[in-house]
Amino acid sequence: MGLKENVLEALEAFLPRNALLVDEEVSVRKAGGLHTEEAVKAKVIVRPETTEEVSKILSICNQASQPLVVHGGLTGLVYGTRSSSDQLVLSLERMNEVEEIDPVGRTITCQSGVILQTIQEKAESENMIFPLDLGARGSCSIGGNISTNAGGNRVIRYGMTRESVLGIEAVTSDGTVLSSMNRMIKNNAGYDLKQLFIGTEGTLGIVTRCVLRLREAPISQNTALVGIKDFALIIKFLKHIDSGLGGNMSAFEVMWKEFYEMVTNFLDESSLPLEKDVPYYVLVESMGSDQTKDEDHFEFLLNKALEDSIIINAVLAKSEKERLALWSLRDDVEKQAQYGPTVMFDVSLPINTMENYVSQVQDNLQQHWKEFHHIVWGHVADGNLHLVVGVGDLEPNTIKKIENSVYEPLKLIGGSISAEHGIGLEKKPYLHLCRSTEEINYMKALKNTFDPKGILNPGLIF
Amino acid sequence: MGLKENVLEALEAFLPRNALLVDEEVSVRKAGGLHTEEAVKAKVIVRPETTEEVSKILSICNQASQPLVVHGGLTGLVYGTRSSSDQLVLSLERMNEVEEIDPVGRTITCQSGVILQTIQEKAESENMIFPLDLGARGSCSIGGNISTNAGGNRVIRYGMTRESVLGIEAVTSDGTVLSSMNRMIKNNAGYDLKQLFIGTEGTLGIVTRCVLRLREAPISQNTALVGIKDFALIIKFLKHIDSGLGGNMSAFEVMWKEFYEMVTNFLDESSLPLEKDVPYYVLVESMGSDQTKDEDHFEFLLNKALEDSIIINAVLAKSEKERLALWSLRDDVEKQAQYGPTVMFDVSLPINTMENYVSQVQDNLQQHWKEFHHIVWGHVADGNLHLVVGVGDLEPNTIKKIENSVYEPLKLIGGSISAEHGIGLEKKPYLHLCRSTEEINYMKALKNTFDPKGILNPGLIF
Numbered sequence: 001m002g003l004k005e006n007v008l009e010a011l012e013a014f015l016p017r018n019a020l021l022v023d024e025e026v027s028v029r030k031a032g033g034l035h036t037e038e039a040v041k042a043k044v045i046v047r048p049e050t051t052e053e054v055s056k057i058l059s060i061c062n063q064a065s066q067p068l069v070v071h072g073g074l075t076g077l078v079y080g081t082r083s084s085s086d087q088l089v090l091s092l093e094r095m096n097e098v099e100e101i102d103p104v105g106r107t108i109t110c111q112s113g114v115i116l117q118t119i120q121e122k123a124e125s126e127n128m129i130f131p132l133d134l135g136a137r138g139s140c141s142i143g144g145n146i147s148t149n150a151g152g153n154r155v156i157r158y159g160m161t162r163e164s165v166l167g168i169e170a171v172t173s174d175g176t177v178l179s180s181m182n183r184m185i186k187n188n189a190g191y192d193l194k195q196l197f198i199g200t201e202g203t204l205g206i207v208t209r210c211v212l213r214l215r216e217a218p219i220s221q222n223t224a225l226v227g228i229k230d231f232a233l234i235i236k237f238l239k240h241i242d243s244g245l246g247g248n249m250s251a252f253e254v255m256w257k258e259f260y261e262m263v264t265n266f267l268d269e270s271s272l273p274l275e276k277d278v279p280y281y282v283l284v285e286s287m288g289s290d291q292t293k294d295e296d297h298f299e300f301l302l303n304k305a306l307e308d309s310i311i312i313n314a315v316l317a318k319s320e321k322e323r324l325a326l327w328s329l330r331d332d333v334e335k336q337a338q339y340g341p342t343v344m345f346d347v348s349l350p351i352n353t354m355e356n357y358v359s360q361v362q363d364n365l366q367q368h369w370k371e372f373h374h375i376v377w378g379h380v381a382d383g384n385l386h387l388v389v390g391v392g393d394l395e396p397n398t399i400k401k402i403e404n405s406v407y408e409p410l411k412l413i414g415g416s417i418s419a420e421h422g423i424g425l426e427k428k429p430y431l432h433l434c435r436s437t438e439e440i441n442y443m444k445a446l447k448n449t450f451d452p453k454g455i456l457n458p459g460l461i462f
Numbered sequence: 463m464g465l466k467e468n469v470l471e472a473l474e475a476f477l478p479r480n481a482l483l484v485d486e487e488v489s490v491r492k493a494g495g496l497h498t499e500e501a502v503k504a505k506v507i508v509r510p511e512t513t514e515e516v517s518k519i520l521s522i523c524n525q526a527s528q529p530l531v532v533h534g535g536l537t538g539l540v541y542g543t544r545s546s547s548d549q550l551v552l553s554l555e556r557m558n559e560v561e562e563i564d565p566v567g568r569t570i571t572c573q574s575g576v577i578l579q580t581i582q583e584k585a586e587s588e589n590m591i592f593p594l595d596l597g598a599r600g601s602c603s604i605g606g607n608i609s610t611n612a613g614g615n616r617v618i619r620y621g622m623t624r625e626s627v628l629g630i631e632a633v634t635s636d637g638t639v640l641s642s643m644n645r646m647i648k649n650n651a652g653y654d655l656k657q658l659f660i661g662t663e664g665t666l667g668i669v670t671r672c673v674l675r676l677r678e679a680p681i682s683q684n685t686a687l688v689g690i691k692d693f694a695l696i697i698k699f700l701k702h703i704d705s706g707l708g709g710n711m712s713a714f715e716v717m718w719k720e721f722y723e724m725v726t727n728f729l730d731e732s733s734l735p736l737e738k739d740v741p742y743y744v745l746v747e748s749m750g751s752d753q754t755k756d757e758d759h760f761e762f763l764l765n766k767a768l769e770d771s772i773i774i775n776a777v778l779a780k781s782e783k784e785r786l787a788l789w790s791l792r793d794d795v796e797k798q799a800q801y802g803p804t805v806m807f808d809v810s811l812p813i814n815t816m817e818n819y820v821s822q823v824q825d826n827l828q829q830h831w832k833e834f835h836h837i838v839w840g841h842v843a844d845g846n847l848h849l850v851v852g853v854g855d856l857e858p859n860t861i862k863k864i865e866n867s868v869y870e871p872l873k874l875i876g877g878s879i880s881a882e883h884g885i886g887l888e889k890k891p892y893l894h895l896c897r898s899t900e901e902i903n904y905m906k907a908l909k910n911t912f913d914p915k916g917i918l919n920p921g922l923i924f
Contacts, residue, residue, distance in 0.1 A: 104697050104814040105845070127705075149650050157709065160648065163625060178900050184810040184845035186613050186622065186881040188661055189889070189896050190923050191905045195657040199650055216705035235566050243678035245591075246751035247619065247709030289708035293755060348646040352566040383567070383646035419648040427651070434651050440639050443653045444910075449911045450904075461652050 002086035005041040007066045011046055014056060019094070021045040031076025032139075033081065043090040043360040045071070049094045051169060051177055051208040057090060058206070058455075059175030067458045070202040072144030073115065075136035077346070078424030080148070080201050080460060092143050095208060099120055106214045107166060107183050112143025113206045119212065131158035135331065143207045148226040149199030150418030156381045157250045157287070158215065160420070161198065167211030168194040172204070173451035183211050196446070201422050202457045205448040218250075218287030222298040223323045227278035227307070234280055237310045238351075238381055241284055244301040248294070251285035253330050253379035256358070259377040262339075263332040273315045273326060282311075282380075283330050320406040330377070333388075339373040342390035343402050348383040349415030357409055358385075364405035365389065384419040407433050423461045431462060464548035465505040468529045468768050473508055476518060481556070483507040492602075492763040492904075494536025495543065504551040507533070511556045513631060513639055513670040519552060520668070520917075521637030529920045532664040534606030535577065537598035539808070540886030542610070542663050542845070554605050557670060560584055563726075568676045569628060569645050569681060572682035574605025574669045581674065593620035595794065600872040605669045611661030613882030618843045619712040619749070620677065622882070623660065629673030630656040634666070658908070664919045666912040680712075680749035685785045688776040689740035693817040696742055699772045700843055703746055708754070713747035714843035715792050718820070721839040724801075725794040735777045735788060743790050744773075762814050794841070795850075800834040804852035805864050810845040811877030819871055826867035828853065846881040848915040869895050885923045893924060 011020060022044055029040040044150035046068075048054045061068055069083040069089040078445065082088050100109040103126045108119060115139045118132075123130040132145060134152035144150075146168065150161045153222035167181035180194045197207050228234050234254060242249045255263075260281050264272055274281065274448045288294035298316070319321035336342050349357055358376055365372050369391045389402045407417050411433045418427055431440065440462050447454070447462075473482060484506055491502040508530075510516045523530055533543040533553040545551050554575035562571040565588045570581060578592075581601045585592040594607060597612035606612075608630065610691045612623045620626065629643035644657045659669050696716060704711045717725075722743050728735055736743065750756035760778070779785035790916050798804050811819055820838055827834050831853045840847035851864045869879050873895045880889055893902065902924050909924075911914070 024915075102744040102812070102814065103701075105533060105812040109810075143642075149654070151648050151650075155648060159621075159625065162654075163621065172904075176900055178904060179898060180901060181876070182878070183812045183876060184878060184881070186617060186810045186841075186846045187878040187879045187896075188611050188613075188882055188884050189660050190885055190901070191876045191908060192611070192624075192657070193901055193904055195654070198654075200653050216701065218708055219705070220708070225621055239565075239678065243508050243681070244751050246680055246682070246749065248751075287708065289710075290707050290759065293759065294708075297752065297755065348648045350564070350569075350645045352564065379648075382648050384648045414643070414645060415643070416646060416649040416651045418651045419646070420650055422650050423652055431652055434649075436641060438638055439642060439652070440656055442640060442655055443635075445911050446908075449907050 003088045004064050004066050007060060007064045007088070008044060010060045011057065015037070015048075015053065016047065019047050019049070019053075021047065022242050030074075033079070034055055034068060034077045034096065040083070040089070041085040041087070042083050043086050045089045045091050047091050047094045051171060053172045054090070054178050054206055054208050055175040058171050058173060061088070061455050062174045062453060065453050065455065067455045070206055070457055072113070072141035072147070073139045075137065075140040076144065076148060076424060077421045078426040079420070080422055080424035080457070082425055090206065092141060092208070099209075101126055102183070103128065105183055108212045108214055109181070109209070110142065110212070111209050112141060112146070114142050116145060123214050124217065125385040127217050129217045130164065130212060132161055132164055140181070142210060142212070146198055146207050146210060147200065147202045148422045151384065154250055155379060156252055160457050162195070164213045165194065165198060166209060168207055168212050169209035170197045170205035170207050170221055173453065173455050175331055178205065180210050181209065185213065185252040196450070201424065201460050203447055203460050204456070206456070215297055218289070220288045220294040221323065222295050223283065223285045223317045223333040224298070224314050225310040225326050226282050226284065226302065227274050228280040228282060228310075229312055230279060233310050234282065234380070235351060237282065240305055240310060241301055242381070244300070245286045248286040248288045249284070250287040251283060252379065253283040254378055254380040255281040255283070255330065256376040258373075258375050260329070260429055262335050262375055263329045273329070274313055278312060283326055336375060336390070338389045339390040340392060341394040342373065342388045343394070343399060345389070345406050345408060345423045346419050347385055347387070347406065347415055347417060348419035349385065349413055350409060351380065351383060354380070354385065357413060357415070360409040361387065361406055364409070365391070365402070368401050369407065384418050403430065412436060428461060465550045465685070466526055466528050469504060469522060469526045469550070472522045473519065474894055475509075477508065479516065481509050481515075483509065494602070495541070502545070502551070503547040503549070504545050505548050507551045507553050509553045509556045516552070516633045516668055516670050517637040517639050520633050520635060523550070523917050524636045527915050527917065529917045532668055534575070534596055534603035534609065535598065535601045537602040537646045537673065538606065538610060538886060540880070540888040542805070542884055542886035542919070544887060552668070554603060554670070560572060561671075562881070563588055564645070565590065569785060570674045570676055571643070571671070572604065572674070573601060573671050574608070576604050578602050578604055578607060585676050586679065591679045592626065592674060592676055594623055594626055595618065604672060604674070607664065608660055608669050608672060609664045610884040613846065616712055617841065618714055624657070625857045626657065626675045627660060627672060628675050630659050630669055631671035632659045632667035632669050635917050640667065643671065643673050646676065660911070661884070663886065663922050664924050665909055666918070668918070680751070681755040682750045682756040683747065683785065684757050685745065685747045685779045685788055686760070686764055686776050687735050687788050688744050688764065689736050689772055689774040690742040690744060692741060695772050696842070697813060698745065699767055701775065702772060703763055704843070707760070709774065710748040710750045712749040713745060714841065715745040716840055716842040717743040717745070717792065718838040720835070720837045722791070724797050724837055725791045729917055735791070736775055740774055745788055745902045798837060798850045799853070801852040802854060803856040804835065804850045805861060807849040807851070807868050807878060809847055809868065809872060809877055810875050810880050810881035810882045811847065811872060811875055813842065815875040815877070816842070816847060819875060819877070822871040823868055826855070826871070828863070830863050830867065865892065872896060887922060890923060914917060
C-alpha cells in the first residue's frame with residue numbers, strides 16, 4: 001500500500017514542484033471530517049491542475065499498481081478520505097476553476113475542486129440558484145458532493161446531487177479520460193455513464209470536471225415552526241402542506257421532543273419560539289414567486305391545519321432574522337456535545353415505519369444501558385432520519401453495540417444505513433444489512449471493470 | 463440467432479402452455495412502434511408471470527448462448543424491439559400486477575408489464591399523481607418506460623423517468639435476480655445499481671419489478687398559448703415565466719410557425735386561438751394549489767410580458783375544454799401525414815444553439831432538395847427539439863441524406879441524437895456523433911460485465 005519509489009520519480013519528472021507536497025507540507029494540514037483535529041497523513045500529496053495531469057498520474061499509478069486516496073474538501077463523515085502516512089494522496093484542490101456560466105441554458109461548468117459555496121454565489125450573481133446546500137458549503141468541493149451524491153437541505157424540492165448533475169468528465173484508473181460533459185436535461189443517446197461516478201465515492205474514477213444544472217431563484221420564502229401531537233399527524237400535516245403548497249414546499253424538518261430540548265435548554269422560557277414538551281416540532285418552508293401572496297397562502301394553510309387539529313400551535317417567521325432563528329435551532333446539532341461523547345447516524349426508511357423504528361432503537365439501547373441520550377431529527381419527507389446516541393464512552397465495543405442497536409432494525413423494514421453520507425470505511429461492516437449478496441457482487445464486478453487493479457480509494461464501501 | 467431446439471424443450475418443460483406463443487398466436491399480433499401495421503415476428507414468444515420464471519428462462523438461455531429480444535408495450539420509436547421470425551422473444555405482458563400503493567410513503571410498487579395509464583389512474587385514485595406522461599400512455603409499459611428512460615410532457619417539472627424510479631428488481635443475463643427495491647428518496651448505501659437498468663434499453667438486464675415515486679396531485683392548472691417574435695424573446699419569456707411561477711411551471715412547448723401552420727391549416731380563421739404567421743408559438747402551463755389565486759398570478763405574468771413586449775399576443779384557456787383544445791394543437795403531430803412520407807427526429811441541444819441549429823439543418827436540406835417540408839417544435843426548456851422532414855420519398859438513400867442533414871450539426875455544438883427516444887437499432891449508425899470512442903468502449907465494457915454472452919437484445923445501441 002505504501003508509495004513506490006519509481007512512482008514518485010515518474011511524478012516528479014513531469015509535475016512542477018508545488019504540485020507535490022511532502023513532509024511538513026503534509027503534516028500542517030488538517031484531516032477534516034470526523035477527525036477534524038488530526039493532521040492529514042500521507043507520504044506525498046499530488047495536486048494536479050488539469051484533467052490531463054490527472055490522466056498522466058493515474059496512468060503511472062496503474063502501470064505500477066500504485067494505490068492512491070482521493071481528497072476533495074475533506075468534509076465527509078464516513079472516513080471516506082482516511083489515508084495513512086505511507087500512502088499517495090491525490091488532492092483536487094488546485095482544480096478550482098469555474099469555466100463558464102450559461103444563464104440561457106441555465107448551467108455552470110467547472111472543475112471538480114471548486115467549493116460548493118463558490119458555485120452557489122456564482123449562480124446567485126446571475127439571479128439563479130444552485131440548489132444543493134449543506135452545512136459544509138464553505139469547504140466541501142463539488143467533486144466530493146458528486147462522488148458522495150450529497151443530499152442536504154433542499155432534497156425534497158430539488159433532489160439529491162445526482163439530479164443537479166448534467167455532465168461529468170472523469171478519469172478512470174488506467175488514465176482514460178471519459179468526457180461526458182452533457183449540457184442538456186434530456187439525453188438518451190446510449191448508457192448514461194455519468195451515473196457511475198455519482199455516489200460511488202471515487203472508487204470507479206476521479207471526477208475532474210462537471211456541468212451542473214441551475215434553477216431560477218425563488219423570489220419569496222416562508223418559514224414556520226409548528227408543534228404536533230403524534231406521528232400520525234405529522235404524516236397528515238405533510239400531505240396537507242405539500243399538496244396545499246403546490247410545487248413550492250422546500251423543507252420539512254422534524255425534530256423529536258428531545259432534540260428541541262437539546263437545542264433550547266439554555267434559553268429562558270420567554271425566548272422560546274414554541275413551548276417545550278410537545279412531542280414533535282416541524283420546521284416547514286416554502287419558496288415561491290410573490291412574498292405577499294405566498295405568505296397569505298402559507299398562513300391560510302397553517303390556520304387550516306390548526307382548525308382541523310392537525311397541529312397544536314405554529315409560529316410563522318415575520319422577518320429574515322426570525323427565519324434564521326428558526327433554522328438555527330434545527331441546525332444546532334453541535335449542542336449534542338452537552339451529553340458527552342456521542343455517535344451520529346444518518347439512516348433512511350419508509351415514513352410509515354419511522355415511529356416503530358425509533359421505539360425499536362430505544363428498546364435496543366435500553367437492553368444495554370440504563371441511562372443514555374437518544375436524540376432524533378430528520379428531513380422525514382424524504383425518508384431521512386438522523387439519530388444521536390450518547391451512552392458515556394466511545395470504546396470500540398460500545399460503538400459496536402450502539403451501531404447494532406441502530407442498524408439492525410433497518411434490515412427488516414427495507415431501510416438504509418446511509419441516506420446521504422455514504423459508506424466510506426465507517427459503515428462498511430453493516431453494508432450487508434441493506435444490500436443483498438447479489439448487489440454487493442455486482443458492485444464488485446463494476447469495480448473490477450473500471451479499476452481492475454484496485455488502485456482508486458482501496459478498501460472503501462465493500 | 464435462431465431459436466435452439468433444446469432451449470425450447472427446456473422452456474416447455476417448466477412453463478404452462480399459455481406462457482408460450484407460436485405460429486398464428488404470434489402472427490396475429492401487431493409489431494407496434496414505427497411499424498404499427500406489421501405483424502410481430504418471432505419463432506416463440508415466452509410470457510413469464512413472475513421474476514422467478516424470468517430468472518429460469520434467462521438461466522436456460524445463457525447456458526445455451528441463446529439470444530432473446532425483450533418486449534414491453536411495443537410503443538418505442540427506434541426499432542428497439544424489432545425481432546425476426548426465427549428469434550425468441552420474451553414479453554412482459556403477463557407481469558402486470560400492481561402490488562402495492564403506499565399513500566404515506568407516496569410510492570407504488572408493481573411488476574414491469576403494467577401499463578403506464580394504469581399506474582397513473584391508481585395514483586389518482588389516492589389523490590396523487592405519477593408524473594410521467596406521454597402519448598403512448600395507454601399501451602406503453604412501465605418496464606419499457608424505465609428501459610428507455612422515457613421523457614414526455616412534464617420533464618421540466620418532474621424530470622425524466624429516472625427521477626421517478628426509487629427501486630428496481632432486474633434479472634441479469636445469467637438469471638441472477640438483482641433486487642434493489644428501495645422505497646426511499648435518499649439511499650447512499652453503496653453503488654446505486656438501479657441506474658444501470660434505466661435507459662439501457664434492456665441490454666444489461668430485464669426489469670421485472672419497480673418502486674415508483676408518486677407526488678401530491680396539483681390542484682390548479684393554467685394554460686396559455688402565446689405568440690413570440692424572435693428566438694431571443696423565447697429565451698426571455700422562459701426566464702420571465704419560470705422565475706415568476708416559482709416552482710409551478712409544468713410545460714413550455716414551442717412550435718415554430720410551420721408547425722402551427724401544419725396543425726391549423728384546416729381551421730377557418732375565426733376558430734384559430736391565435737393568428738397565423740407569428741414566428742413562434744409557446745404553450746405554457748402551470749400547476750399549483752389554488753385555481754383563483756394561481757390564475758390571477760398567471761394572467762399578471764402574461765400581461766407583464768405583453769407590456770414589456772416579450773410576447774406579441776396571448777390566449778389563456780378559460781375552461782378545461784379550451785385547455786384541451788390548446789394541447790390538441792401541440793399534440794397533433796399526425797397532421798404531418800399531409801406532407802407525404804416524413805422522417806421524425808428527437809434531438810437535444812443547448813438552448814442558446816437552437817436558432818442557429820435549425821437554420822443549419824435548413825441549409826443542409828436545401829443543398830439536397832429544392833422543395834421540402836421541415837417542421838420544428840419541442841419542449842425547448844429542457845433542450846429537446848423534434849423535427850419532421852419530408853422530401854417526397856423514403857428511399858434508404860434519401861433517409862440517409864436527411865439523417866445526416868439533421869444529425870451532423872449536433873456534433874460541434876454538443877447536442878444529442880436522442881433526447882428521449884433512445885438509440886435502438888435506428889440511431890446506432892450515428893451514435894459516434896454524440897458519444898466519444900472512450901464512452902462507447904465503456905458502454906461495451908458494461909455490457910460485457912452484465913451480459914458476457916450478449917444474449918439480451920443483441921445488436922442494440924452500439
